Amino acid sequence: MDGPVARVTKREVRVLTPDRVKDLLGTCAPCTYWQTVPHNGHRPDPDPLTLLADWVRDVTDDWGPPGRIVYVEGAPVGHVIIAPARHVPRLAAFAAGPSDPSTLMLVTAAATSASRGRGLPKALLQAAAKDALRHKSRSLDAIGARPLALGHHPCIPEAAALEGAGFRIEREHPTYPRLRLDLRNALTLRDEAAEMLSRALARVPKVHPVPETPHPDGATRARVRDGR
Template sequence: MAALTLDNLDDLPKRCRRCVFWELSPHLANQAVEFGSVEFEKEAWVSEVLLEWGSCGKVVYVRGVPAGYAIYAPPSAVPRAQEMPTGPVSADAVLLTTMQVMPEFSGEGLGRLLAQSVVKDLTRRGVKAVEVFGDARPGTEPGCVIPADFLRGVGFKTIRPHPRWPRLRMELRSGMTWKEDVEAALEQLLTSVSIPMQSTGPVEQVERPARVPAY
């Protein structure tokens, strides 16, 4: 497991490396796609967050090969969060934007391992909670939103229901309890929970979520 930095940014799968769904507002994201500058914008975003806030992601390696990743940041650094119908993110929380495991490593427990690593890092840094926009219908665009069912399975609780984009939260005090309970199993990769990489069409396409009224 390694922190995401500019040195290993290119270890992300091309689909993520070329995606700025979370990092830019919809208007600027569409411009980046049009002008072919999405990779530059992604690198600039990671660089800025690293300088102003610190580590903003994790990459897990299996036998030296990138097998999965997670990205997170303060809500103020994530323009797309302002567009989500179940926003805004709580002021005391960090936003987990995306977390995926490559298909060839599915079933090895890496999804849960990534979640544990995010919890451990943010708890060490004094963060009170993690929030995340889940996808209640995974497998459709955009593919960078974490399936809501997986999030509930690792301890997140729904705080703002929605038919497509529920917002979930984990208090890191509870997260640490959960981490301690499963740590041994995680280290041995004995759990079967993982997040499959979703296949959702052209990597450069950036779509704005439908404006469905929140409950």
């Protein structure tokens, strides 16, 4: 008698398009933290999905699709979002933010817990690296949070987790340094390093307006630079 037939699951990696922002999933549900700046209540936030769709459209027109979504049997199981710094308005709130608007930034990456053990985090980051290399980018930057950054927004990964995934300090800061990953290294990223980064980047709130805070740690950028 023949033994049981192993079921082969079909995994597809698709580009992030405006109509697919609804598939950004799990604890990393659609969030507009990096795509917006605080406005102190002077105007209401648009619907997050609408804002994200418009953002994806703008980045695509200027640079190209800003990420990838992975589907298994047609259901989304993970995603990664990258974009040039000029399309990440929240960076203006960070003293260590890049001065070059073309600097490529890692915005978010997440995978469902059920898919992490199947190499999905590694596949996501490698897909992002290949996209970036096609655009002649040799590195990928990210803002990380140090332990001194108390109560930081959950969209900001811990710097230690980024370093564990192969990122290195590009510009130091006591609370929010900027780190950089050599994209050639990302293509050979270890599974455990990708898993660590995926977990660090997955702690994003459910869909809701961005909290009204003038700066991630409650201070203006000028005060951070002055050390006050």
